Amino acid sequence: MKSRQRLAVSLWLRVMMLIILTAAAFCYAMFQGGFVSWFLFYAFLPYALYALLFALIPLRVTAKRTLQQTRLKAGDVLSVEVEIKRTTPFPYVYVMMEDAPPDTFHLQEQIEMKQMLFPWFQKTWRFSYQLNDIPRGEHQFTAVRIKTGDMFGFVEKEVVLPLEKKLLVYPKVLDLPVASAESVNENGGKAVHSWLNEPTNMTTGVREYQQGDRFAWVDWKTTARRGQLMTKEFEQNQTKDLVVFADFTDEAVFETVVSIAASVLQTAVKKGVPAGLVPLGDQHAFRVDQGELHLQDMLYYLTRVQYQPSRTSEYQPLAASEYQYSGKYVVTGQLQEELAANLLGNRSKKNLSVLLVKGAGERLTTKEKLLVDRLKASGIRTTTLFEDSLHERTVR
Incomplete structure (x- = not known):
C-alpha cells in the first residue's frame, strides 16, 4: 500500500513539473517573441500533451501466462509465453514486460525473463522465453510486472499483476542398467539386478x-x-512386490538418489509390480500398492522432498515383517556401519539390493569397500553407481 502511495505522489510530482515546463516555454515565447521561441513552444507542446494524457489515462491490462509443457522432469526446458491485453486504445510508445522467476529456481545462469516492446496501438502484447535445466521441485510463479512511459521519460507507470501459477517438476528419470540375477556377478556389479526384468505374471x-x-x-x-x-x-504372482528405501542424508548426491528412487518406482508400476517407498529417517512412508494414482503420490513426494541434514537414520523398517517377502532396493550415498548391520541382520538377504551412489570422480572409501565386500559375501547384491555415467542415460 505504501509503495502505491509513493508511486502516485511521484506521478503527480512529475505531472506538475511537466505543466511548469510547458508554462515556462509559453511564457518564454510570449515575452521573447520571434520564430525560434514559438517554434520551441509548438515543438514541445505535442510531447507535453501526450505525457499529460498518458498520466491521466489509467493503464488497465489483464495478463495470462501459458506454460508450453505441463509435465516436466528435472533438467528439461520450460517454454513460457506471457500475454497482456489492454482495454484502452491509447498509444504506448514502449512497454517493458517482466516475469519474475519463482524463489525456488536456483538457476546456474542468469535468465532474461523480460522484453521491451513498441506496441503503439496494439491491444495485445506477447513475449516468450525459455528456462533451461529446470530444477526439481514445486515452483510458484507469482506476478508479472509492466512498466511504460512517455517518449522523454517525463511520466512513468508501473503495474504489478498478480498471476499465480504452480509448476511441478518431477525427478529426472534415469535409464538404469538392469541385468538379470545371473549376470550381476559376471559384470562385476556394474549392472543393477532388478526384480522388474523377471516375469510377474x-x-x-x-x-x-x-x-x-x-x-x-x-x-x-x-x-x-x-x-x-x-x-x-x-x-x-502376489509374492512379487518391491519397496524402495531411500536415504536422503547425503547432500552431495541427494538429487541423484531422488532420481534413482523415482526411476525404480516408475519402472515397477509400469510393469504392474506393486511398489512402495520408505524414506529412511522419515515418518512418511508409502504402502506397497500398484496403479498410476499410487505412483503419482510417490512421485509428488519425491518432487517436494528436501535434503535432510545428517542425523541418526532409522533403519528399523528394513527388518519390518511386512516387507519380509518383498524385493527391497536400498538407495544411499553413504554406506555406514549402522546401515550395513541392519542389512546383514535381515532374514531374506536374497531379496535385498543396495544401490550405492557416488559423485562423478568420487571413489569408495576403504571402510565402504570393506562393507561392500561383507554385503556381497552374505548374498546381498550391492551395486555402485556413479553420477557421470548415470546422467548420460537419462530417459527423455
Missing part, C-alpha cells in the same frame, strides 16, 4: 476387451480369429 487365457485394458494385452491372433478385440488374462 503368466497368461492363463483370453477374454473380451474391456475399457481400461492396456493395448499391449491384446491377443491379436485370437482377435483375428474371432473378429473382435480379445485381451489376455494373467495369473498375478
Whole structure:
C-alpha cells in the first residue's frame, strides 16, 4: 500500500513539473517573441500533451501466462509465453514486460525473463522465453510486472499483476542398467539386478476387451480369429512386490538418489509390480500398492522432498515383517556401519539390493569397500553407481 502511495505522489510530482515546463516555454515565447521561441513552444507542446494524457489515462491490462509443457522432469526446458491485453486504445510508445522467476529456481545462469516492446496501438502484447535445466521441485510463479512511459521519460507507470501459477517438476528419470540375477556377478556389479526384468505374471487365457485394458494385452491372433478385440488374462504372482528405501542424508548426491528412487518406482508400476517407498529417517512412508494414482503420490513426494541434514537414520523398517517377502532396493550415498548391520541382520538377504551412489570422480572409501565386500559375501547384491555415467542415460 505504501509503495502505491509513493508511486502516485511521484506521478503527480512529475505531472506538475511537466505543466511548469510547458508554462515556462509559453511564457518564454510570449515575452521573447520571434520564430525560434514559438517554434520551441509548438515543438514541445505535442510531447507535453501526450505525457499529460498518458498520466491521466489509467493503464488497465489483464495478463495470462501459458506454460508450453505441463509435465516436466528435472533438467528439461520450460517454454513460457506471457500475454497482456489492454482495454484502452491509447498509444504506448514502449512497454517493458517482466516475469519474475519463482524463489525456488536456483538457476546456474542468469535468465532474461523480460522484453521491451513498441506496441503503439496494439491491444495485445506477447513475449516468450525459455528456462533451461529446470530444477526439481514445486515452483510458484507469482506476478508479472509492466512498466511504460512517455517518449522523454517525463511520466512513468508501473503495474504489478498478480498471476499465480504452480509448476511441478518431477525427478529426472534415469535409464538404469538392469541385468538379470545371473549376470550381476559376471559384470562385476556394474549392472543393477532388478526384480522388474523377471516375469510377474503368466497368461492363463483370453477374454473380451474391456475399457481400461492396456493395448499391449491384446491377443491379436485370437482377435483375428474371432473378429473382435480379445485381451489376455494373467495369473498375478502376489509374492512379487518391491519397496524402495531411500536415504536422503547425503547432500552431495541427494538429487541423484531422488532420481534413482523415482526411476525404480516408475519402472515397477509400469510393469504392474506393486511398489512402495520408505524414506529412511522419515515418518512418511508409502504402502506397497500398484496403479498410476499410487505412483503419482510417490512421485509428488519425491518432487517436494528436501535434503535432510545428517542425523541418526532409522533403519528399523528394513527388518519390518511386512516387507519380509518383498524385493527391497536400498538407495544411499553413504554406506555406514549402522546401515550395513541392519542389512546383514535381515532374514531374506536374497531379496535385498543396495544401490550405492557416488559423485562423478568420487571413489569408495576403504571402510565402504570393506562393507561392500561383507554385503556381497552374505548374498546381498550391492551395486555402485556413479553420477557421470548415470546422467548420460537419462530417459527423455
